[in-house]
Amino acid sequence: MKTVKILCKVLAAALMVSLAFGCNNAKKKQLAELQAEKARLDSIAAAEQAQKAQKEKAAMKVIENLPEEPVFDIITNLGTISVRLYSKTPKHRDNFEKLALTGYFNGLLFHRVINGFMIQTGDPYTRDTSAAAVAKYGQGGPGYTIPAEFVPEYRHKKGALAAARRGDVANPKKESSGSQFYLVQDEKTCAQLDGEYTVFGETIRGLDIIDRIASVETVKERPVMDVKIIKVSVSDLK
Numbered sequence: 001m002k003t004v005k006i007l008c009k010v011l012a013a014a015l016m017v018s019l020a021f022g023c024n025n026a027k028k029k030q031l032a033e034l035q036a037e038k039a040r041l042d043s044i045a046a047a048e049q050a051q052k053a054q055k056e057k058a059a060m061k062v063i064e065n066l067p068e069e070p071v072f073d074i075i076t077n078l079g080t081i082s083v084r085l086y087s088k089t090p091k092h093r094d095n096f097e098k099l100a101l102t103g104y105f106n107g108l109l110f111h112r113v114i115n116g117f118m119i120q121t122g123d124p125y126t127r128d129t130s131a132a133a134v135a136k137y138g139q140g141g142p143g144y145t146i147p148a149e150f151v152p153e154y155r156h157k158k159g160a161l162a163a164a165r166r167g168d169v170a171n172p173k174k175e176s177s178g179s180q181f182y183l184v185q186d187e188k189t190c191a192q193l194d195g196e197y198t199v200f201g202e203t204i205r206g207l208d209i210i211d212r213i214a215s216v217e218t219v220k221e222r223p224v225m226d227v228k229i230i231k232v233s234v235s236d237l238k
Helices: 002-064 090-101 187-193 207-214
Strands: 071-076 079-085 112-114 118-121 160-163 181-184 199-205 229-234
Touching: 002 090, 071 090, 079 090, 079 207, 090 199, 090 229, 112 207, 118 207, 199 207
Parallel strands: none
Antiparallel strands: 071 079, 071 229, 079 199, 112 118, 118 181, 160 181, 160 199
16 A cells, blocks of 8 residues: 555656646747747838838839929729829928828728818728727828928818818817828818818819719718728829
């Protein structure tokens, strides 16, 4: 009996050592897997950063040769809107050029559409149409704002291109969103926005496309069907 008890103790001790060794191996395996995953994600992030830098470098080369008031085509699934950027709002012009030429706007939705008022886009959250993301529509951007550039002669006329922004309480300096913008559909209802939101361009072709987008069916100002920017590129128009 004593021999059996001793054997049981030895087996128990061996089992504990085995379990401890097994747990240790499991932890090592888990740590190795986490390290491998981190390395994979770091590699992806580095590749994305390199690709972003390459896009920005290519964009800058194009920007260097653009006229003072360049024209861009906003190509949507409902038609093309051509806009001229104003020279007297250089911060907004330069920012729009950079975002457009690096593909930032590609695939974004017109997330806020009010018939008889304006149509709004430029929110990166709209690339994700899941319910969780939809709740954030209107809050996204590139992580920076642009100082207001109010020019009295630039009004909210039909087709005006203007920067969206947060409200006055949170944004007393009226700084613009880094990427969200809107196009005026109705001059009368948007006249109240003069001097409050930076107008930095105008539509020179495609006013009918603005009307077409404004007339789509909406629920709480969001189009029922996706109205999407396919691409924003330098236009051949002068």
